[in-house]
Amino acid sequence: MMPERKPPDDPVEWLNRAKSNLERARADVRWAEKRIENEKGADQ
Numbered sequence: 001m002m003p004e005r006k007p008p009d010d011p012v013e014w015l016n017r018a019k020s021n022l023e024r025a026r027a028d029v030r031w032a033e034k035r036i037e038n039e040k041g042a043d044q
Contacts, residue, residue, distance in 0.1 A: 006013035 008014070008017075
């Protein structure tokens, strides 16, 4: 069950969403870095 969300203009909700977006972006970067490393290894 998802926690109740506050209106998008609520400061606490805005910070929660910003934190979540930052974590998703970091995960995307880690995934991309691993993929690049794997592709480099396959080329050799």
